[in-house]
Amino acid sequence: MDNESMSPEMTAELKALLLATGSVNIDPSLLPKGRASTAGPGAGMRSVFFNSGGKRVKLSMNSSSPFSIVEAERESGRVLLRKDGKTLAVGTIEPAPAHCPKQAFVTLSEKCIFDCKYCPVPKMQGQVKTDAEVLQVIDEVYERGELQAISITSGIEESMEGEVLRVLRLLPSLKKYDVPVGVSVYPTEKCSERLKAAGVSEVKYNVESMDPEIFKLACGELSLDYVLDKLEEAVGIFGKNRVFSNFIIGLGESDECVEKGVEKLASMGVIPVLRPANPHPLRAGDFTFNRPDQQRLLKLASMEKHILLKYGLRPDLARTMCLKCTGCDLVPFVDI
Numbered sequence: 001m002d003n004e005s006m007s008p009e010m011t012a013e014l015k016a017l018l019l020a021t022g023s024v025n026i027d028p029s030l031l032p033k034g035r036a037s038t039a040g041p042g043a044g045m046r047s048v049f050f051n052s053g054g055k056r057v058k059l060s061m062n063s064s065s066p067f068s069i070v071e072a073e074r075e076s077g078r079v080l081l082r083k084d085g086k087t088l089a090v091g092t093i094e095p096a097p098a099h100c101p102k103q104a105f106v107t108l109s110e111k112c113i114f115d116c117k118y119c120p121v122p123k124m125q126g127q128v129k130t131d132a133e134v135l136q137v138i139d140e141v142y143e144r145g146e147l148q149a150i151s152i153t154s155g156i157e158e159s160m161e162g163e164v165l166r167v168l169r170l171l172p173s174l175k176k177y178d179v180p181v182g183v184s185v186y187p188t189e190k191c192s193e194r195l196k197a198a199g200v201s202e203v204k205y206n207v208e209s210m211d212p213e214i215f216k217l218a219c220g221e222l223s224l225d226y227v228l229d230k231l232e233e234a235v236g237i238f239g240k241n242r243v244f245s246n247f248i249i250g251l252g253e254s255d256e257c258v259e260k261g262v263e264k265l266a267s268m269g270v271i272p273v274l275r276p277a278n279p280h281p282l283r284a285g286d287f288t289f290n291r292p293d294q295q296r297l298l299k300l301a302s303m304e305k306h307i308l309l310k311y312g313l314r315p316d317l318a319r320t321m322c323l324k325c326t327g328c329d330l331v332p333f334v335d336i
């Protein structure tokens with residue numbers, strides 16, 4: 001259905017505009033019940049998942065946003081996404097009982113010894129979940145009949161290897177749910193081999209930026225070359241379409257750098273997740289963020305699609321984590 005009709009659906013252009021803006025004004029009474037996000041750059045902020053025409057977008061709640069979501073029909077749960085008095089899309093609000101819809105996406109350690117400048121987790125210094133607490137979160141999603149995948153991530157409480165061991169210790173108790181498991185951690189020696197042997201389906205090791213200078217400024221204590229090395233190793237173990245990497249857009253990198261970076265990752269068999277920078281209030285002043293606008297998001301997603309096609313990579317086949325969710329990014333083959 002197109003946007004001229006009575007029930008317009010979210011297009012790639014509208015999703016890009018929403019991602020560029022990042023927020024929506026919504027009456028909290030329309031929100032399904034769920035836990036606040038504790039993962040990554042959006043940690044701790046209240047957000048909403050709007051689904052329309054098979055596309056999903058995650059927006060933070062902000063009463064001064066130019067976009068608003070209002071109820072259309074109580075019985076069906078339909079809502080309208082509006083701007084300047086016009087309805088731009090009709091859709092639904094999706095429940096996200098554990099970070100995102102249809103998955104239990106759990107952060108094991110909500111604290112981190114590193115200080116990557118775009119990430120609020122080191123500033124929050126939250127809790128470290130026990131295995132029992134993790135299973136309780138997963139059980140809640142399972143009992144609602146919404147568990148299609150389990151995704152695990154973690155800040156670094158004491159050491160990188162400590163987090164890999166924490167995940168490995170947990171994995172046997174996830175088998176009973178019989179859903180694919182995805183893991184996103186900072187990689188360590190032979191971690192892909194060990195995670196695969198323990199039943200993990202997909203991994204995401206984040207490069208964050210493919211501009212070495214920006215990487216150094218943002219994540220000075222970590223090594224981009226090491227992450228790239230481990231990504232390549234992971235493709236050999238998990239196979240094509242099963243290894244992903246977040247690449248933040250809006251840290252000062254050029255489009256040319258993004259294109260070269262996407263080409264390099266794709267040539268290794270890794271699917272990049274082009275993630276619009278999301279400046280968190282806890283990081284105000286720590287780094288110069290340049291949230292990409294609608295046109296840049298569309299241009300980079302089209303470029304990525306072209307490159308992924310060349311290497312036979314398909315983000316729409318992902319079974320876990322961000323490429324299954326798609327809420328934060330314009331995803332080739334799903335959105336565009």
Ligand code: SF4
Pocket residue numbers: 039040058099100105321322323325326327328329
């Ligand atoms: S795309 Fe990833 S970070 Fe964003 S809401 Fe979904 S799972 Fe979370």
